[in-house]
Amino acid sequence: MSELLRFEDWSDPVPAAEREVVSRLPDEDRDRPPLLFVPGLGHGAWAFAEHWLAHAAGRGFPAHAVSPRPGGDLRAQAHDVVQVAASLPRQTVLIGHGTGARVVARALGRYPARAAVLVAPVLDGWAALGAALRSNPAGTVPALFGGRLRFSGRQLFGPDLPAGEAAAYLERIGARPRAELFARDDLPTPVGGPPTLVVGSPDDRVVPRPALDRAAARYGGAPLLFPGMGHYLMLETTWAEPIDAILDWLDKELPRA
Amino acid sequence: MQDSPDLGDRGGAVCVVGAGASGLTAIKNLRELGFAVDCYERETSVGGAWNWRHDRSPVYAGTHLISSRPLTEFPDFPMPDTWPDYPHHSQVLEYLERYAKHFGLGEHIWYGMEVTSIVPAGDGRWDVTIQSTGGGTSRVQRYAAVVIANGHNWAPVVPEIPGDFDGQVIHASAYKEPSRLRGRRVLVIGGGNTGCDIAVEAAQHATRVWHSTRRGYWYFPKYVGNRPADQVYHRRMSAWLRDRRFRRTAADLTRWGVPAPDHAPLESHPIVNGLLPHYLGHGRIEAVPDVTRWDGASVELSDGRRIEPELVITATGYRPRFDFLAPELLDIDEDGRPDLHLHAFARKHPTLAVVGLVQPSAGLFPLAHWQSVAVARWLRLRTTDPDKAAAVQKEESQRPLESWSRRRVVPTRRHWFEVDHVDYLKAVESLLNRMESIR
Numbered sequence: 001m002s003e004l005l006r007f008e009d010w011s012d013p014v015p016a017a018e019r020e021v022v023s024r025l026p027d028e029d030r031d032r033p034p035l036l037f038v039p040g041l042g043h044g045a046w047a048f049a050e051h052w053l054a055h056a057a058g059r060g061f062p063a064h065a066v067s068p069r070p071g072g073d074l075r076a077q078a079h080d081v082v083q084v085a086a087s088l089p090r091q092t093v094l095i096g097h098g099t100g101a102r103v104v105a106r107a108l109g110r111y112p113a114r115a116a117v118l119v120a121p122v123l124d125g126w127a128a129l130g131a132a133l134r135s136n137p138a139g140t141v142p143a144l145f146g147g148r149l150r151f152s153g154r155q156l157f158g159p160d161l162p163a164g165e166a167a168a169y170l171e172r173i174g175a176r177p178r179a180e181l182f183a184r185d186d187l188p189t190p191v192g193g194p195p196t197l198v199v200g201s202p203d204d205r206v207v208p209r210p211a212l213d214r215a216a217a218r219y220g221g222a223p224l225l226f227p228g229m230g231h232y233l234m235l236e237t238t239w240a241e242p243i244d245a246i247l248d249w250l251d252k253e254l255p256r257a
Numbered sequence: 258m259q260d261s262p263d264l265g266d267r268g269g270a271v272c273v274v275g276a277g278a279s280g281l282t283a284i285k286n287l288r289e290l291g292f293a294v295d296c297y298e299r300e301t302s303v304g305g306a307w308n309w310r311h312d313r314s315p316v317y318a319g320t321h322l323i324s325s326r327p328l329t330e331f332p333d334f335p336m337p338d339t340w341p342d343y344p345h346h347s348q349v350l351e352y353l354e355r356y357a358k359h360f361g362l363g364e365h366i367w368y369g370m371e372v373t374s375i376v377p378a379g380d381g382r383w384d385v386t387i388q389s390t391g392g393g394t395s396r397v398q399r400y401a402a403v404v405i406a407n408g409h410n411w412a413p414v415v416p417e418i419p420g421d422f423d424g425q426v427i428h429a430s431a432y433k434e435p436s437r438l439r440g441r442r443v444l445v446i447g448g449g450n451t452g453c454d455i456a457v458e459a460a461q462h463a464t465r466v467w468h469s470t471r472r473g474y475w476y477f478p479k480y481v482g483n484r485p486a487d488q489v490y491h492r493r494m495s496a497w498l499r500d501r502r503f504r505r506t507a508a509d510l511t512r513w514g515v516p517a518p519d520h521a522p523l524e525s526h527p528i529v530n531g532l533l534p535h536y537l538g539h540g541r542i543e544a545v546p547d548v549t550r551w552d553g554a555s556v557e558l559s560d561g562r563r564i565e566p567e568l569v570i571t572a573t574g575y576r577p578r579f580d581f582l583a584p585e586l587l588d589i590d591e592d593g594r595p596d597l598h599l600h601a602f603a604r605k606h607p608t609l610a611v612v613g614l615v616q617p618s619a620g621l622f623p624l625a626h627w628q629s630v631a632v633a634r635w636l637r638l639r640t641t642d643p644d645k646a647a648a649v650q651k652e653e654s655q656r657p658l659e660s661w662s663r664r665r666v667v668p669t670r671r672h673w674f675e676v677d678h679v680d681y682l683k684a685v686e687s688l689l690n691r692m693e694s695i696r
Contacts (some may be wrong), residue, residue, distance in 0.1 A: 001687075002686060003332075004686040007491060007492055009327050009487060010487075011488045011489070011492040011493075012488075013338070013488070015338070044673050079335075082335060083335060083338055086337075087358075090359055090361065091360055111333055112289060164455060191333050192289045
């Protein structure tokens with residue numbers, strides 16, 4: 001596909017839509033790039049608002065999370081991410097979780113992010129589908145026929161998360177996956193060559209370890225791993241560890257001028 | 258860089274002339290490939306022609322884009338999708354200011370500084386003389402490359418019409434507000450986009466309007482049905498079909514006495530103005546032929562008629578000016594027309610380029626972006642892999658002119674830099690691919 005000739009964007013631009021953006025800003029401007037978190041299938045900006053946004057703001061990063069338009073296809077969701085990123089005052093770090101990482105991967109072809117972080121990325125939908133069928137066949141099979149994807153707590157969270165919390169989160173997570181999220185298309189080359197980090201857990205039952213390795217290799221590195229955690233790293237009891245590691249990496253990659 | 262170095266050798270840094278849209282995207286794309294950049298801007302803010310505060314800005318209060326948003330925005334920094342299809346010039350300025358802030362370009366720009374001379378210093382390097390706009394001392398800095406982005410819509414071309422005229426004559430660049438037209442008899446000279454826009458504004462405000470055009474053009478509406486017209490033409494389709502679509506929406510205005518076009522619809526820069534036929538049809542604008550001479554209170558036309566306007570606005574365009582360098586560096590001919598590869602690369606000086614010197618059939622910013630990406634990659638390739646760079650240069654020298662330049666373009670100054678949006682991007686893309694491919 002040509003990067004220069006964008007007939008689809010020229011002749012059929014994605015129309016404007018309401019986008020929910022949740023923001024937590026640091027008390028003072030410490031000259032750190034803004035972060036934009038992108039949720040995946042089944043949850044919204046709220047999942048980052050639970051812990052990560054405030055924590056990142058506490059460490060000096062203006063932190064935002066966007067819920068891409070409901071029912072939008074991958075192109076529309078990537079458009080939403082680029083629109084929000086471009087509306088922020090400075091070059092933005094894109095951080096996508098799950099299928100949101102796939103949206104970020106698409107957005108990276110259209111916006112020169114300051115850096116990118118793919119958290120438990122579902123870049124290869126087939127691998128994720130295989131993993132889901134193995135760990136939760138009853139909840140997954142109906143989705144193959146256009147039904148709702150139902151998750152189990154065991155599938156999404158690590159063993160440390162109290163059952164009550166897991167159940168409460170599970171209430172808010174639900175998805176009717178679009179077929180294209182499980183397609184295997186060529187991801188664009190990121191424009192501007194941003195440093196990219198892949199973060200995940202070897203015990204994630206949604207994104208198997210080999211998929212993490214492949215994702216990291218695609219962006220030229222090895223995944224940063226947090227054993228014992230589930231797919232939703234930002235909701236686990238040990239949520240602080242991965243976000244601190246991500247922010248440390250950003251501090252190292254993007255030193256203050 | 259210190260505040261006032263003496264002859265400063267800036268090493269591998271690149272000098273960018275001008276911080277308008279083209280200069281900004283040049284800074285961004287050079288920085289993205291790791292170049293140090295010093296940009297010199299004679300004004301005290303970014304935006305170039307789009308900044309109405311600048312003396313040389315040609316915009317007037319009613320200026321809107323004539324290409325729609327998706328065909329106008331930078332390909333990696335979209336305009337807000339809530340903006341109108343054809344944003345106002347003040348929004349374009351806001352967009353450029355946000356682009357500069359977003360990518361931190363301001364810290365590489367020296368405001369109030371004018372480049373007065375660019376001289377080769379041997380070995381592909383350049384001595385650039387910079388002087389503060391208010392006069393004062395000048396200094397010389399040495400750069401590894403120079404990217405000129407000084408715009409081509411600021412030096413007005415004034416028509417030579419014999420005789421004396423008692424009324425007022427202004428160039429379109431001095432026209433800012435429709436209040437100037439109110440209650441007056443107005444003659445607008447020039448059939449380009451500006452001339453048509455001003456004729457329409459005059460139709461809304463003046464008592465009587467004449468619109469003088471020497472040659473006929475094809476006129477395109479801003480909308481076809483409820484879609485911006487350029488979005489309808491820029492579907493993926495064969496060149497033949499696109500040509501056919503163009504022809505079906507293009508109108509000549511011969512019914513109202515405007516001269517017939519002497520070229521096919523795709524052979525010149527489109528005039529985009531849906532309101533001109535509207536006001537011609539309402540009788541608010543009278544089409545008249547070329548002006549042959551001034552005669553006191555009246556103006557003589559080539560058909561022998563005489564009209565008596567109080568105000569004449571000449572929308573007769575602009576010419577490119579590169580006063581700061583020797584014409585042969587850009588192969589500038591006696592008419593002032595530079596001859597550049599892809600309208601961007603100096604043919605004999607591999608470290609000298611011009612960005613934004615094109616008249617595309619859609620928006621300019623995307624082309625300026627890809628031009629500057631190509632320039633940045635080319636400059637990097639020259640340092641990292643000189644053999645490969647030489648091979649690319651040889652291949653490029655064989656690229657046929659007609660593949661990226663409009664072949665049978667109308668031979669007037671206005672059309673020197675005409676390119677077709679799609680054909681031109683295809684040519685730049687193949688240059689980028691040549692530089693990327695490893696053999």
